[in-house]
Amino acid sequence: MRPLTPQRILGTCLGLCGVLFAVAVISLRMGAYPISVRDIVSTLFEAAAGRREEVPVEFWQVVFGLRLPRIALGILVGASLSTAGAGFQALLRNPLADPYVLGVSSGAALGAIVSLIVAPHTVGAIQIAAFIGAASTIAAVYFLGRRGGQLDSPTLLLAGIVAASFLSAIIMFLLTMVTGSELRSIAFWLMGDLTAPPPTTNVLGWLGFLFFVFILAAGAMYTTSSDLNLILTGEQEAKHLGVNVNRVKFVVYIAASVLTGLAVSVSGAIGYVGLLVPHVMRMLFGTDYRMLIPTAAIGGAIAIVLADTLARTVVAPTELPVGAMTALAGAPVFIYLMRRRMR
């Protein structure tokens, strides 16, 4: 096996970024309103030359009001979920772990439902309440998952599962109190939905804030990546090699939970990406976390942008929930890669 050098990681990441860029451009082109790449480029030039009035209003609305924010949100959500999945798989030393395994999505869903009951017609209330729900669940599971003052993987997993089922029970109870139109919003939210408008009119500031949080959390997780490699061989062994296992676990837990909470609160529970993408990246580029974390982030972004593009084009003009698309397209790819590796 070739040694893992920084150059190789950068090269791989740049290659994946190229794929992501290509997918984003394709996604920008596709949709009910026809747009060619040449249109986009010439429009950018017109805008730069100050002749914005010559561009049709609906072109701006479609490209800058609908598609670009949606692609940006897709990149953010995909990268967050996939990085969080990779983190939880190492933290719990369980290949089945995904971003939702510790109950964060149930907490977020509970927050969203409460907001729909309390303030049904407030733009952005769902996102903010979902984030509060996710954050409280993260804190609760953290305290439940400690044993002797330290995070213990099996206890943490059990605490997360118990929290998830407890919160789901409350959700089922609350759903009986929700009337028709709110029930509809929550159903779409639970399936994963990138179409909900952001809570502020300052789309740029909102996306900037989300990316800032993503960079902080993913960066924090990346600093532990070489320690994670050692922890995966066994916690005792890692301790003997001088790794501060408790610190690493704490950092990974908080970073992965924040990433999940972030993604869930803006887009609802989009399944499979956080589970499948890290595994696909392991099969393609190896299991080293220094390589895995950045490639999983970019791969997750590619997966969501691609799935969302399919979701809004395959049965056009109707749109499918993006969560359904990730599962539909993700499962066969995963099975193919798994079979190929076994051969």
Place this chain on the structure above:
Amino acid sequence: MSRSASLYSRGFFIGAFTRAARQIVLVILFLAFCLANYTGAAAAQAPTYKRGMKFVTDETGRRMAIPFSVQHVVTLAPDLTETVYALGLGDKLVGDTSFCDTPPAAKLKPHVGSPQTPNLEAIVAMHPDLVLATTSINRAETADALLRLGIPVFTSDPHTVRGMLDSIARMADLIGAHEQGTALVAQLQSRLDAVHARIAELPLVHALFVVWEDPLITIGQNTFIADALRWAGAESVIVANQNWPQVSMEEVVRLQPDYILFTANHSESNKDHELNRLRAQPAWKALRAIQMGRVVRVDDEITKPSPGLVGAIEQIAHELHPEVFSSDGRGEGFEHRTGVRMEFSANIRQERECDFCGL
């Protein structure tokens, strides 16, 4: 992997990480540029937006500016499409949903997708001056997203038959068809009054309105269907605050409704067939209404807060209170008319999703 290797790379990786961070910052700056242009675009379009506009608050409390002269309307629900046609404004309709099938001309209009998941881009491409939505089937997110783009979306929120008439008048005013709106509302109101005049003295019939058979889902008291039943001289046996409550069969057997009401889209092709099927099921067999054959197939129009709802009210009133309607020939003619209509709508309903839950 040895420890020394990971130590060697850790320093290196911080470097690689900062380089990656720089790349990401560049990407963010690019997006920032694009979105700055986007916000600029919104600002540039604001001045033209104010001329010839009136400010309106819709039935969900959203405020928006609507042109005085509306030429292009997009509807996001079948009942709204029906209302627009009933007002004689079909030629102003530039787009509707793939669920819109009444009147048949609505099927030929360009579609924007289903009421829950309309394609926002398709709506934008139709240049609407006004988009009509309703809380009974659309999602709040759709209206919010379109309003963000500067497209006015009037959301109606009818919970009663009178509320539905008010909504019709309000929407007619918005599209600049005040006279047609007044005339249509007056005509519908007089038909309702005619029904009311005949049945006002009669006691309310206790009925079970079946939205879905298995699991048994019925209507809550705050739905417009419950109100329509009251206009037709009936009352739902189930009292619930939820709009579409799921109830147990035991509760229904205990309450023993006088009549069972089914909609045409969720039931068999004719009443006898339906009755035989229900009589074969132990739970339903225990109901006196089933034993006595008191089952009514209600026109699908009952499911939509649109002008057709009044026709459905007339039909239910005729079926539940035949004694007060049999004196003139109107009852028979009416039966015939709805019969044809029901068959027509039952055929196209097959490919439809559920009108109630909207899923």
